[in-house]
Amino acid sequence: MPAQFCPTPCALDDLELLLNGGFAPQTNFDDEGPIRLALPAELADEAEIEIVDPEGLPLATWTPGGLTPLSAPSYGPFRRLHLDPTSARAQHAGALTVPVAAALTDDDLAAIQEAREGRDVVLLAFVGSGTPQDISPVGLVRASLAAAELLGNAYVVAATLAAHGDPEADHELGQRVAANYASGDVLAVTGSGELPIEIAGIVDTDQPEEPGVVVFFTGLSGSGKSTLAQALLDLVLEAGQRTVTSLDGDVVRRNLSAGLTFSKADRETNIRRIGWVAAEIARHRGIAICSPIAPFDETRQQVRAMVEAAGGEFVLVHVATPLEECERRDRKGLYAKARAGEIPEFTGISSPYEEPTDAAVRVDTTGRTIEDALGDVLAVLPFDL
Known part of the structure; x- marks a missing residue:
């Protein structure tokens, strides 16, 4: 059996377009270039890998020579609109195709009406990771459906074109995907002008003013992490303006991570679990307050990436109370x-603590009241209390 691997959301989006013809003539991941399959070191020498989705469903077998499809994604909002290029061209022959990466404006709709010359219109919504501008992928489809209603005889097709961090390469890929999906002319819109009322309402609902926030306390055992986290939790609850969840390291270990040891690998697994839950809370605009020891920089960076990928803000708080003081408290x-x-592999004694260099604030609780130390944290939060 080949080794299984679940790649990044961007690579999963790329996989869908590689398999359905959206990236034609390209049909496999690049060794170099934007459409790459970044394998972990332990899989780098594998000759065959089974690519799976986050739930473990096998999607394709990868070899350096090509991709073999195993199953197609069948879940997710608006999956019915995710046509392959052949089906899109057949269903909408002769239509004017308009690539869409942001909510369409009044000027965009006027330009489409002028250019269509009586033809049907296909709004090709680019919903891959990082591509929609100032709107979520689901929000982009909803806004495009509203635009289609305003245009009349217009249809929405979704394509998982992701952003790869290279604007020039992403522009070329967008042109390629649009050309593969279009059966007729392709029209590029500018995004200038105001949003129609019907579309503006969708954008406002999709993008509330306040994003989700993860406040992540890290520090030695006894440094005051949990105390500060609890004090912050109390303030947020008292304010009553935001939903908030506490993810204390010890509490999570007794429940979500029951059975894990204190080995380095298991401690990192525990932190990643906390990070995943926190990112989901942030995705839904809530506040997550986390207070694990989190001694390793690599794992903290992974949590930061999860939160930011979910659209949340990550606030790292280093509770930098010295070891001597932590040990005195004990x-x-x-x-x-x-x-x-x-106790083997105990952080600060027999296992290292890697001090963060990217913390939003560094707090030493030695000789300070909870209120005083918490003031340092409140000063860097992206929300008011």
Whole structure:
């Protein structure tokens, strides 16, 4: 059996277009270039890999020589609109195709009406990771459906064109995908002008003013992470303006991560689980307050990436209380046990703590009241209390 691998959302979007002809004539991932399959080191020498979705459904088998489809994605909002290019051309023969990466404006709609010359219109919504501008992928489809209603005899087709961080390459890929989906002319719109009322309402609903936030406290055991996190939680609840969830490291370990050890690998797994849950909370505009030790920079960076990919803001708080003070407090007796060799791989004693260099704020709680130390945190939060 080939090794299984779940790639990034961008690579999964690329896979769909490689398999359905959207990227034709290209049918496999590049060794170089934007459409790449970034394999982890342990899979780099594999000759065959089974690509799976986040739920483990096999989508395709990859080899350096090509991709073999195993199944097609069948879930997700507006999946019925995700046509392959052959089907889109057959269903909308002769239509004017308009690539859409942002909500269409009054000027865009006027330009489309002028250019269509009585033809049907296909609004080709580019819904891949990072492509929709100032709107979510689902919001882009909803806004495009509203635009189609305003245009009349217009239809929406969704294509998973993702952004790869190279504007020039992404522009070329967008042109290629549009050409493959179009059965007739292609019209590019400018995005100038105002949004029609019907579309503006969808955009406003899709993009509330306040994004989700993850406040991530990191520091040694006994540094004051949980105390500060609890104090912040209380303030948010008292304000009553935002939904908020606490993800305390010890509580998560007893529930979501029950059964994990304190090995480096299991500790990193615990932090990634916290990060995933926090990112989902942020995706839905909530506030997540996390307070694990999180000693390793690589794992903290992974959590930051998860949160930012979900559209949330990540606030890293380094509770930098010195080891000597943490050990003096030792409310749970953990440092004493670690010194006696009863707890292996204990952070700060027998396992390292990698101090963050990218924290939004550094707080030493030594000799300070909770209110005083929390003031440092409140000063860097992207929301008011």
